[in-house]
Amino acid sequence: GDQVEQSPSALSLHEGTGSALRCNFTTTMRAVQWFRKNSRGSLINLFYLASGTKENGRLKSAFDSKERYSTLHIRDAQLEDSGTYFCAAEPMSNYNVLYFGSGTKLTVEP
Amino acid sequence: GPKVLQIPSHQIIDMGQMVTLNCDPVSNHLYFYWYKQILGQQMEFLVNFYNGKVMEKSKLFKDQFSVERPDGSYFTLKIQPTALEDSAVYFCASSILDKFSNERLFFGHGTKLSVL
Numbered sequence: 001g002d003q004v005e006q007s008p009s010a011l012s013l014h015e016g017t018g019s020a021l022r023c024n025f026t027t028t029m030r031a032v033q034w035f036r037k038n039s040r041g042s043l044i045n046l047f048y049l050a051s052g053t054k055e056n057g058r059l060k061s062a063f064d065s066k067e068r069y070s071t072l073h074i075r076d077a078q079l080e081d082s083g084t085y086f087c088a089a090e091p092m093s094n095y096n097v098l099y100f101g102s103g104t105k106l107t108v109e110p
Numbered sequence: 111g112p113k114v115l116q117i118p119s120h121q122i123i124d125m126g127q128m129v130t131l132n133c134d135p136v137s138n139h140l141y142f143y144w145y146k147q148i149l150g151q152q153m154e155f156l157v158n159f160y161n162g163k164v165m166e167k168s169k170l171f172k173d174q175f176s177v178e179r180p181d182g183s184y185f186t187l188k189i190q191p192t193a194l195e196d197s198a199v200y201f202c203a204s205s206i207l208d209k210f211s212n213e214r215l216f217f218g219h220g221t222k223l224s225v226l
Contacts, residue, residue: 033152043145048152088153088217098153098201100217 003027004089006101013108018058018075021104023087025068029099030090032063032070037084037103046072046085077108116202116218117184124226128190131221133202135185139216142185143203144177146170147220153201159185189223197225 005024013019023032031050035043047054049063049070058077063070070087087101115134123129135142141160147153157167159177174193179185185204189196199220 043143043153043155045152045154098147098217098220 002102003091003099004087004101006087006104008104009102010105011107013074013077013106015078015108015110016076018073018077020074021072021085021087021106023070023089023101025070025089025099028068028092029063029065030092032061032087032089033098034061034070034072035086035088037086043086074106077106079108079110082106082108114202114204114216114218116200116221118221119219120222120224122224122226123192125194126191128188129192129223131187131189131200131202131223132184133186133204133218135202135204136206136216139204139206141165141205142177142179143205144187145201145203146198147201148198156187156200192223192225194225197223199223 003026007022011019033048034046036046037043046059047061049061051063051065053060053062058075060073072085074081083106085104085106088098090098114136117132121129141158143158144156145153146156154170155168156171157177158165174189174191176188177186185202187200199222201220202218204216
């Protein structure tokens with residue numbers, strides 16, 4: 001079965017508002033990454049966390065390995081934030097594998 | 111669900127040798143990608159490929175790297191010659207549609223390359 005459950009699958013925000021994306025894991029993960037898909041479909045790294053929280057501009061991410069989840073918070077959303085966001089997690093048991101969430105399509109409206 | 115297969119899961123070679131990493135993408139997908147992840151670091155984009163051409167590549171995609179998908183077979187990443195810093199896990203991904211879609215990327219489980 002799927003190791004990573006990402007929600008929501010789609011999210012619509014008005015400019016200036018915020019929300020959170022979440023990934024729940026079925027097993028203990030060593031680290032998590034968050035990506036945004038660019039216009040060519042390539043994934044651009046947003047955060048890499050082994051624990052705790054990181055912040056970059058209007059984005060903030062948290063990872064709790066014990067509680068088996070990670071979040072990506074977006075505040076003061078802008079039109080250019082629209083896109084598809086993915087999380088990916090590394091299991092404790094295997095250095096060679098990444099488990100990906102199914103993605104969240106974010107639409108920011110005026 | 112659809113799966114991307116990477117073969118082999120682990121490959122060990124001597125520095126200076128050539129290596130080819132193989133990816134069997136989802137059968138009706140058209141866009142293909144390679145990513146590189148050094149142990150303990152974040153995964154980095156290398157290249158994407160469509161209709162027989164490289165569409166976009168990063169600065170990590172050195173001159174020693176090449177990709178191809180001859181006759182709709184495996185999507186391959188060739189490194190010639192290899193260097194010690196090429197040791198990493200390489201992930202292949204594929205998707206059916208481009209930027210106007212909400213299609214997810216499907217990832218393989220990775221090939222660990224060890225260059226000695």
